Amino acid sequence: MSQLKGACIIGQSGGPTSVINASAYGAIKTALESDCITKVLGARHGIKGVLEDDLIDMGKEDPQELEMMNYTPSSALGSCRYKLKDPDEDDTDYKRILEIFKKYNVRYFFYNGGNDSMDTCNKISKFMLKNGYECRVMGIPKTIDNDLAGTDHCPGFSSAAKYIATSIMEVYCDAHVYDTGMITIIECMGRHAGWLTAAAALAGVKGCGPDLIYLPEVDFDLDDFTKKVKAIYEQNKNCIVAVSEGAIAKGGEMQLKDGEVDAFGHVKLGGVGDWVADEIKKRTGSETRAIVLGHLQRGGTPTAFDRVLATRLGLEAAAAVSDGDFGKMMALQGTDIVRIPIHEGTDVLKVVPVERYRDAEVFFGA
């Protein structure tokens, strides 16, 4: 395939993670050294930076600052939650993107994010192809939720999982100090996929794990939940429950936060921990507290493995340009970084298989 020379744009999208900057670093560093790439542009606040022509010339940034990016949590270029419309219904945004791509002779577009961001990648890639503008779009996965398919796991996940497991160990020790009894409900992130909340079980390796784990994959029965908590509490004078923010009680008694939705139409979650704790307190009369791990789950020190994985994914995305590859998402399979068609990453949401619940040593409250 002939070598295509031009500028590249890199953008970050969706919620920040501990390692999304490591991916950006990998992509930028490699792009800066690439023979095909004439200029490396960073889009401020993801696709919004492209639409608003708000781009940073990464070649003019302090190289030392760039090196630091590899070790800095959160999204250094800024992020967004902006949903591109279906181009068949409204192609205004796509035309604008094409205009900007032409203005800077952008031939490479790297987008770093989760499911919605991969969807954005896919739409742009198709639009450019359809309109005869040669631009090679590559998706660099990122999501603490670990719900992108085709990759063994997603960068950002293992750091968040370690934070959750470590925090639960700490909460376990804290909750077992008094002899007066305590029920603790720990709310972990995870809207549709329970991987992160399931990571709470890792605390059990040190004997400090939760007694019950509730994931979003299976609606839970509050009466049964209460019965199980009561039985554990009666035996141990203590019960620790990890519950996913996306876990739903059968019958849907939980009040969602003002029914608010985000730009992607996702209902704003939050509150299941407090709600469950209130219900359990009412139903058992025992001292019950809720701990919401919140945004700290995604913002802290990465695991070395996670950071290196993220850097590799970014690096490989930029390295792929010399092969003329496009429309691909970088993925980890075994120890290799491979390229899969973007839609393979997003067609099916990778959730925790229900059959694993039954095998689990820590009971998953299905």
Next chain:
Amino acid sequence: MSQLKGACIIGQSGGPTSVINASAYGAIKTALESDCITKVLGARHGIKGVLEDDLIDMGKEDPQELEMMNYTPSSALGSCRYKLKDPDEDDTDYKRILEIFKKYNVRYFFYNGGNDSMDTCNKISKFMLKNGYECRVMGIPKTIDNDLAGTDHCPGFSSAAKYIATSIMEVYCDAHVYDTGMITIIECMGRHAGWLTAAAALAGVKGCGPDLIYLPEVDFDLDDFTKKVKAIYEQNKNCIVAVSEGAIAKGGEMQLKDGEVDAFGHVKLGGVGDWVADEIKKRTGSETRAIVLGHLQRGGTPTAFDRVLATRLGLEAAAAVSDGDFGKMMALQGTDIVRIPIHEGTDVLKVVPVERYRDAEVFFGA
């Protein structure tokens, strides 16, 4: 002074910290090697373990387990929140303690905790003296609140302070990712003393500090608070506020949690973060979220400095027995561990001096 031979009891009390076990380790290790001490007993759940004759012979514990205590957060012996009555009104508990002390020939009592625990120490010391039973009581300070006087600072504080500063850096990075604007209210521990919440300012060293800090020492004016938040938000599209769990709005509009009180008659706090966030959201219309750092503040990895300090304080308390000293609290002054009369630690609650507010670079919302 003649050498007094007998058993010792060590107990932990109050909220757990990252390093209370390091103090226990220091005291137990030294006591086990002491010529004066014939047996080292650990009281399960603090003074309750003494009252209930629930004692562990530490000499029979696995030495390796003991070594691990030095590096394990939370209270390994168990804790309590049990308030001894004024002995002039009801001396039942004191008589029972004396009975247990006589039963095991306990001549040394080390109690490891915060203000209430030092108060317990003081009362027991006086009762034993009055009743002609020679028992040397020593207080080993511990409190993340840092509100004991006579010591430069209290073990447990610096680890919690580091956790708060680090978490705020992470929250800062997370909150600045979108260009859509965000007000973040972070609730930190601290009932009467603002030291911990003031530690939020340390995040500012890396340029990721809070815009406003509200401490319990000075009641805040919600109208003025709102005005300041609005001004900062208008300029930066972002505002981060650290607020102490004990901070009180003028006029006391905040609803306390069901008016619940603990064993010491302290009102159960919690909720100021959510309450302030709700008020600010109503009054500004901007997206506002509350983050409650909660018990994770006191349960995590200690700073090396904090751990070594805690071990030294425990060690020195046990070492002091050969000098025949008693009725003292161990304290850090400069680089030295000194012994001060217990009441000097507790007579006055060490709070953040109001005049420091004015000098502070980060505005303390007084």
